[in-house]
Structures are given as structure tokens and as C-alpha cells.
Amino acid sequence: QKEVEQNSGPLSVPEGAIASLNCTYSDRVSQSFFWYRQYSGKSPELIMSIYSNGDKEDGRFTAQLNKASQYVSLLIRDSQPSDSATYLCAVNPDDYKLSFGAGTTVTVRA
Amino acid sequence: ETGVTQTPRHLVMGMTNKKSLKCEQHLGHNAMYWYKQSAKKPLELMFVYSLEERVENNSVPSRFSPECPNSSHLFLHLHTLQPEDSALYLCASSPGLAGDVQYFGPGTRLTVT
Numbered sequence: 001q002k003e004v005e006q007n008s009g010p011l012s013v014p015e016g017a018i019a020s021l022n023c024t025y026s027d028r029v030s031q032s033f034f035w036y037r038q039y040s041g042k043s044p045e046l047i048m049s050i051y052s053n054g055d056k057e058d059g060r061f062t063a064q065l066n067k068a069s070q071y072v073s074l075l076i077r078d079s080q081p082s083d084s085a086t087y088l089c090a091v092n093p094d095d096y097k098l099s100f101g102a103g104t105t106v107t108v109r110a
Numbered sequence: 111e112t113g114v115t116q117t118p119r120h121l122v123m124g125m126t127n128k129k130s131l132k133c134e135q136h137l138g139h140n141a142m143y144w145y146k147q148s149a150k151k152p153l154e155l156m157f158v159y160s161l162e163e164r165v166e167n168n169s170v171p172s173r174f175s176p177e178c179p180n181s182s183h184l185f186l187h188l189h190t191l192q193p194e195d196s197a198l199y200l201c202a203s204s205p206g207l208a209g210d211v212q213y214f215g216p217g218t219r220l221t222v223t
Contacts, residue, residue: 004152032209043200043214044153045112088153096141096165096207100153 003027004091006101014109019076021104023089026070032092033065033072037085038103044088048074079108113137114215116201122221123191131186131218133201141207142184144176145200147217153200159184160207191222 006023013019021035032051036044050056050063050072062075072091076083086103093099113136123129135142144156158166159178173195175187184201198217204210 034211036214043112043198043217046211046213049211090212092209095209096158096160097155098212102150102152 003093003099004089004101006087006089006104008102009104010107011104012107012109013079015079015081017079019079019083019106019108021074021076021087021089021106023072023074023091023101024070025072025089025091025093025099027091027093027099028067028070030067030070030091030093033063034090034092034098035061035063035072035074036088036090036100038088039085047087076106079106081108081110084108112213112215114201114203114213116199116215116218118218119216120219120221122223123188124223125191125193127191128187128189130188131199131201131220133184133186133215135182135184135201135203135213135215137203137205137213139203139205139213140181141204141210142178142181143202143204143212144184144186145202145214147198147200149197157186158207165207188220191220193222196220196222 035048038044048063064073089101090098146154157176177185201215202212204212
């Protein structure tokens with residue numbers, strides 16, 4: 001079983017719509033959760049971190065964490081063409097490792 | 111700019127060559143990492159260093175040899191690579207080890223011919 005699974009995508013949304021990205025993880029003791037954005041040919045950049053159950057909002061991004069369901073999601077509101085990228089979910093299953101999902105590619109149609 | 115730099119950005123090498131990748135972080139972090147990213151696959155953790163001590167060697171072939179002379183610099187020495195080693199090699203750093211955010215460098219795109 002994969003440690004971190006993301007909806008496979010690709011996800012295509014019209015400009016201005018909400019993009020919803022999902023991630024499930026297998027290790028119940030995970031405490032830290034991150035969303036990274038990776039543009040084609042570039043390295044991952046952190047966009048959100050979340051540690052407690054519930055929602056965390058930062059601008060147009062909202063991360064949602066439900067540890068009981070082992071589920072973390074990312075919502076992108078008012079999607080812009082510049083949001084077109086691959087989004088990586090990362091989970092910390094032990095002291096120092098981050099386990100990454102394979103990523104979901106998002107395309108925002110103008 | 112994340113404060114993590116990598117050189118070279120692109121590298122083409124033959125299977126009999128020896129080359130090194132360099133990573134430097136200007137963030138005062140104590141932990142540094144090497145990852146391999148192949149097309150359509152999740153990031154693969156290769157090595158982890160904390161305060162210059164290796165804490166993880168994730169079943170990586172011996173043709174990859176890491177070196178961490180101090181907490182700001184990390185090298186990946188390459189020799190007798192295979193074409194399947196062609197990938198994006200990413201360096202990252204974090205303040206400590208315990209679930210901290212990792213900040214990535216721009217990566218080195220490696221092609222083995």
C-alpha cells in the first residue's frame with residue numbers, strides 16, 4: 001500500500017472555479033502535512049502546512065485535515081492560469097522523513 | 111529563491127564518468143536531504159544528513175556517494191551511473207529533523223548517456 005495517495009488527475013478547471021485536491025495517507029501517527037506546488041521543470045515550493053484537524057486558510061488556498069479519516073485536502077479558490085502546476089501532498093510519518101504523493105496536475109483553462 | 115542553491119543545473123555524463131552535484135543552503139538549517147525525481151513517480155528520498163551526520167541511506171546504490179562537510183554544504187558524488195539514473199536530483203534543507211518543512215533547491219537535471 002502506498003504511503004501517500006493523491007487523486008491521479010489531471011484536473012482541468014475553468015478560470016475562477018474551485019480546484020479540489022485530495023490526499024490520503026496510511027500512517028496514523030503522522031503529525032505534519034504539507035502541500036507543495038511544482039511548476040513544470042522547476043522544484044517543489046511550499047504553499048501550505050497544516051498540523052491540526054480542521055481548516056487552514058492562506059489567501060486563495062485552504063488546507064483541510066482530518067486525522068481520523070487520514071485525509072488532507074487542498075482547495076484553490078478563484079483558480080488562475082498561474083495555478084496550473086503539479087501539486088504534491090507530503091506527510092511526515094516519522095521523525096524526519098517526508099513521504100510524497102505522486103502529485104496531481106492541475107490545468108486552469110482561461 | 112528558497113535559500114538553497116544547486117550546481118550544476120544541467121549535467122550530461124557518460125556511464126564511465128565521475129561527476130559531483132553540489133548543494134548549498136543559506137538558511138542556517140541543520141538538516142539536508144537528497145531526493146531523486148523521475149518522471150511520473152513520487153519523490154524518492156536518497157540521503158538525509160543532520161548536523162553533518164548521515165541518518166538515512168535509503169537503499170541507494172553505491173554508485174551514489176554523499177558527502178556533507180558542514181551543515182551548509184552537501185555533495186552527491188556520481189560514478190559509473192546507468193541510463194535509468196537520469197532524473198531530476200533535488201536537494202532540500204530543513205531547520206531540524208522532526209517533521210519540519212523542507213525547502214528545495216532548483217535541482218540538477220541529470221542525463222546519463
